[in-house]
Every structure is written in C-alpha cells, then in structure tokens.
Amino acid sequence: TAGDFQQVVAELGLHRALHHTNRGPEHHGVEFLDHLAAAERAEVAALADAGITAYHAVRKAASGLFPGTTAVVQGAGGLGHIGVQTLKAITSAKVIVVDRSPAALELAKEIGADETVVSDGSHIDAVKDLTGGRGADVVFDFVAEQGAELDGWAMTAPAGYQYIIG
Secondary structure (H helix, E strand, O other): OHHHHHHHHHHHOHHHHHOEEOOOHHHOEEHHHHHOOHHHHHHHHHHHHHHHHHHHHHHHHHHHOOOOOEEEEEOOOHHHHHHHHHHHHHOOOEEEEEEOOHHHHHHHHHOOOOEEEEOOOOHHHHHHHHOOOOOEEEEEEOOOOOOHHHHHHHOEEEEEEEEEOO
C-alpha cells in the first residue's frame, strides 16, 4: 500500500529507497528491495515501479519548488498519491491535489496534500483562487487523458511547468 511505501521511505530515506542500482545486468533493481523480507518484496514491487515513476517526475522539478511555490497533482490514484508523498518529502512547495473522487482527495489530504480540489468543471478556477490568480508553478498530470492535459496547462502559471506522467 502507499502507507507501506511511505514507511520504507521513512526508514531508508526517499533518495536511497528509490535509487536504481546498477551493479551489472544481473543486479538491476531497486536498492530498498534488498532490505525487505522475501514475502514483503512481492507486495512492494509494484509500488517501487510506481514510486520511481512519480519520484523521477518530482525530482526533475524539485529545484524550482522552494518555499512560496505551488505544485498541483492532477489525479489522486496510486501514482498521484506517491507523487504527493514525494513532493512533501523533497520540496517545500504547497501541494494542491485535483481529482474527481472525494475519497481519493481525502486520502491525499491524509498523506500530506495542503489543499484538495474536486475536478467538477470549476477546478481550474479553484486552483487559480488557491494560487492568488497565478496558477501553479508546476503541474504534475497523472491522468493525461480526456482533456486533463489541457486542464493541467490551464492551471499552470506563466513561466511554469507541466509534467505529463499518466
């Protein structure tokens, strides 16, 4: 679960937990899997893959997400939730999560989102209101379909960045 992944991150540190090892073709993998019992590896393997995907996107943007900046996570599914946790672990940005599901937004809030917005047609304006009219400095789109990518761009501040991951 995302909580299990968060515990591994807390114990090992995010960068180490998601660091790819490269000791030769027979040892490609994720370093933190070596620290887990065999039974736990199967449960965590999918999270490792998702975690690496979300982590790499956030890591690319992290240098621009300092105090006073805002990041939007669009899509609060598995990847989006790991994106929220990664943003909170390695940046100082305010994190706003946008999703259609109130339950997904509730979980996003529990794992660190500063604000949540229901994607109901007024979500672009809601994000702009939460950012003082500017939009987000960085938008991470973990949906990337059915117009979400266009919504993401509409929520991005001038000179901001949009990462399409989903």
